[in-house]
Amino acid sequence: MIDTEALVEQFGLTACIQCGKCTGGCPVSPKSALNPRALVYQMLRGEGFELVSREELWDCTTCSTCGLRCPKGVKAVDLIIGLRGQWIESGKIPTTLRAPLTATLNQGNPLVLPREDRSLWADGLNVKNVAEGADVAMFVCCENAYDPRVQPMPRALVNLLRAAQVDFGTLGLEEQCCGSEIRRLGESGLYEYLRDDNLDKFRQAGIQKMVTTSPHCMNVFKNEYAGAGFTVEHYTQMLARLIAEGKIKFSKRMETVVTYQDPCFLGKQNGIYDEPRAVLKSIPGVKFVDMDRSRERSVCCEGGGGRMWLEGTNNKVRLANDRVAQALETGAKVLATACPFCFLTLSDAVIATGHENDLRVMDILQIANEAL
Numbered sequence: 004m005i006d007t008e009a010l011v012e013q014f015g016l017t018a019c020i021q022c023g024k025c026t027g028g029c030p031v032s033p034k035s036a037l038n039p040r041a042l043v044y045q046m047l048r049g050e051g052f053e054l055v056s057r058e059e060l061w062d063c064t065t066c067s068t069c070g071l072r073c074p075k076g077v078k079a080v081d082l083i084i085g086l087r088g089q090w091i092e093s094g095k096i097p098t099t100l101r102a103p104l105t106a107t108l109n110q111g112n113p114l115v116l117p118r119e120d121r122s123l124w125a126d127g128l129n130v131k132n133v134a135e136g137a138d139v140a141m142f143v144c145c146e147n148a149y150d151p152r153v154q155p156m157p158r159a160l161v162n163l164l165r166a167a168q169v170d171f172g173t174l175g176l177e178e179q180c181c182g183s184e185i186r187r188l189g190e191s192g193l194y195e196y197l198r199d200d201n202l203d204k205f206r207q208a209g210i211q212k213m214v215t216t217s218p219h220c221m222n223v224f225k226n227e228y229a230g231a232g233f234t235v236e237h238y239t240q241m242l243a244r245l246i247a248e249g250k251i252k253f254s255k256r257m258e259t260v261v262t263y264q265d266p267c268f269l270g271k272q273n274g275i276y277d278e279p280r281a282v283l284k285s286i287p288g289v290k291f292v293d294m295d296r297s298r299e300r301s302v303c304c305e306g307g308g309g310r311m312w313l314e315g316t317n318n319k320v321r322l323a324n325d326r327v328a329q330a331l332e333t334g335a336k337v338l339a340t341a342c343p344f345c346f347l348t349l350s351d352a353v354i355a356t357g358h359e360n361d362l363r364v365m366d367i368l369q370i371a372n373e374a375l
């Protein structure tokens with residue numbers, strides 16, 4: 004039984020007026036017992052809370068819609084992360100999380116792959132190490148570094164940065180997990196270790212400016228690494244600027260209709276809506292159409308908050324499948340995104356719904372690289 008009084012205090016829950024806007028906006032709530040309003044209510048009632056019977060806490064994607072919708076500034080997502088933390092502290096870790104958490108500690112990545120394989124994505128590219136001196140550090144992300152389905156994304160960014168004559172390097176084998184999803188799974192001790200170790204490495208390498216391929220890495224460095232001492236942007240911000248400055252020019256046309264999935268950690272959590280669209284619209288031949296639910300009203304793909312490694316209590320109804328249907332309604336042939344998690348969940352959804360021949364999921368990096 005957990006101490007609800009302490010959580011009420013820690014997360015400022017007394018401000019809650021039980022309006023239900025959090026649950027109304029929660030993408031997971033309709034298909035799970037997860038109900039942020041009811042969760043806050045139970046804490047306020049102070050009747051104690053049995054964690055082990057509440058498996059739906061692991062369904063949360065940490066999209067943050069609940070906090071953004073709340074008129075009183077209550078962040079139910081932080082309460083959920085806090086409750087997950089108590090669960091993990093008590094040693095009752097969901098089975099599928101054990102291997103990713105152990106591998107992140109021992110190998111620096113949750114994909115359970117060797118640390119020494121981290122740079123295989125860059126084979127043959129001759130990317131220099133940022134410690135040799137470079138204007139910009141490129142942070143690759145565990146998913147993009149190891150998963151062959153998304154390894155083309157950092158390779159495309161290398162091409163694009165070279166085309167724009169940006170002086171950049173990577174941390175090579177010194178790069179490790181940013182800790183974003185580890186923190187959201189409630190493993191705060193491991194997150195703090197990764198943050199401190201990464202900050203040491205960034206300082207030793209003299210990093211002043213960073214560009215990330217994942218919105219999750221960008222978000223944690225920008226908003227959660229206190230006193231990081233360097234500026235960080237997502238690649239869509241850098242590309243939009245390089246295109247506007249005339250440093251990236253596209254020579255090929257892409258005659259197709261493209262729509263765009265706003266990654267929650269880029270859009271909702273950081274307000275970056277215009278730059279990805281600016282990059283797409285600058286590509287010759289692209290006809291850009293937004294889905295009805297876009298920008299602030301966009302729908303989560305269900306890949307965040309550690310959900311890449313968790314089954315969830317109801318995976319029969321997948322949000323990414325709905326997103327594919329909504330993309331098809333626009334008449335788009337390409338569903339673009341700017342996040343490895345979105346790319347993977349949406350790619351799986353296209354196959355699961357039998358639309359491989361109707362809709363191609365592409366990262367903006369692939370689209371821009373193909374148009375160079």
Ligand code: SF4
Nearest residue numbers: 019020022023025073
């Ligand atoms: S939106 Fe905010 S005030 Fe309304 S029920 Fe949810 S937490 Fe409470």
Ligand code: SF4
Nearest residue numbers: 029063064066067069
């Ligand atoms: S973060 Fe997203 S999935 Fe989690 S409770 Fe809030 S709205 Fe629901």
